[in-house]
Amino acid sequence: MNKLLPTSTAGSLPKPSWLAQPETLWSPWKLQGEELIEGKQDALRVVLHDQQSSGIDIVSDGEQTRQHFVTTFIENLGGVDFEQRETVRIRDRYDASVPTVVGAVSRQRPVFVEDAKFLRAQTDRPIKWALPGPMTMIDTLYDNHYKSREKLAWEFAKILNQEAKELEAAGVDIIQFDEPAFNVFFDEVNDWGIAALEKAAEGLKCETAVHICYGYGIKANTDWKKSLGAEWRQYESVFPKLQKSTIDMISLECQHSRVPMDLIELLRGKKVMVGAIDVATDTIETPEEVAEILRKALQFVDADKLYPCTNCGMAPLSRSVARGKLTALSAGAAIVRSEISR
Numbered sequence: 001m002n003k004l005l006p007t008s009t010a011g012s013l014p015k016p017s018w019l020a021q022p023e024t025l026w027s028p029w030k031l032q033g034e035e036l037i038e039g040k041q042d043a044l045r046v047v048l049h050d051q052q053s054s055g056i057d058i059v060s061d062g063e064q065t066r067q068h069f070v071t072t073f074i075e076n077l078g079g080v081d082f083e084q085r086e087t088v089r090i091r092d093r094y095d096a097s098v099p100t101v102v103g104a105v106s107r108q109r110p111v112f113v114e115d116a117k118f119l120r121a122q123t124d125r126p127i128k129w130a131l132p133g134p135m136t137m138i139d140t141l142y143d144n145h146y147k148s149r150e151k152l153a154w155e156f157a158k159i160l161n162q163e164a165k166e167l168e169a170a171g172v173d174i175i176q177f178d179e180p181a182f183n184v185f186f187d188e189v190n191d192w193g194i195a196a197l198e199k200a201a202e203g204l205k206c207e208t209a210v211h212i213c214y215g216y217g218i219k220a221n222t223d224w225k226k227s228l229g230a231e232w233r234q235y236e237s238v239f240p241k242l243q244k245s246t247i248d249m250i251s252l253e254c255q256h257s258r259v260p261m262d263l264i265e266l267l268r269g270k271k272v273m274v275g276a277i278d279v280a281t282d283t284i285e286t287p288e289e290v291a292e293i294l295r296k297a298l299q300f301v302d303a304d305k306l307y308p309c310t311n312c313g314m315a316p317l318s319r320s321v322a323r324g325k326l327t328a329l330s331a332g333a334a335i336v337r338s339e340i341s342r
């Protein structure tokens, strides 16, 4: 992008209440069949409009076409039985009933490619598409087939690569892999997590990103954050490896987080999507609060590599709060843009 400090969001945006129960994760659809397909497309157009009218430069589908950022992708794969459920600990934090891997996993059909083509046809702005990362995918399943987290992650990486290549061909400019699990399983990240991520992104000519956050603003996550102490140094063990990786951009949580900003220095040379919007509160940031985070980040990332963003997805928020936050993000980025172009 030629524009300095291009803004974007980490991923999801709230769904309209006629499509799904608002302010809820895993919210069931309210429509069915053809009406659901049309409803998802209408919702995509609405969130696209919201992003463009609030001045967001790199736009997305706001995940209107999926129920959940991980589950919806897995639902379209072979080898996973959604009827056979087991309770597992997700990211070492909360228990959830999850589907079981019962055989070799495979991609039966393109998952988001038609949705990406639809988005591409609606806008001339650069578009970013989010996919779950391999490590985060295995963490939401019970594996009764491979019996190896590494092997299963590797198979998912190959599947993600097939999907990513078709998304690229559909005109997606940035493919982002969501890896909140990178903030939890540090040994695995080092042993095979980065390699699996690179496999998922292998051969892509569009830009690639990885989003690592402290999760949606749900209770299990906010309780976990309270237990992390005064300084959150989780990124410290992952960044040096990411800095050497083939991934182009790293998306981080910075607003109201206790992550020491100087950890960004460990990513020097990479593009950094700096989370300047807190998704765990309904309070809308002032443009000045957004600007303050960006100014701090500028001490550790070159201006042409700084991408103002949200901390995480905004699906659990109300639509009006999310719109307010999008506007604050643009306005805050504009303040800093004018300061550095002086």
Ligand SMILES: [Zn+2]
Binding pocket: 010, 180, 211, 212, 213, 214, 215, 216, 311, 312, 313
């Ligand atoms: Zn996130």
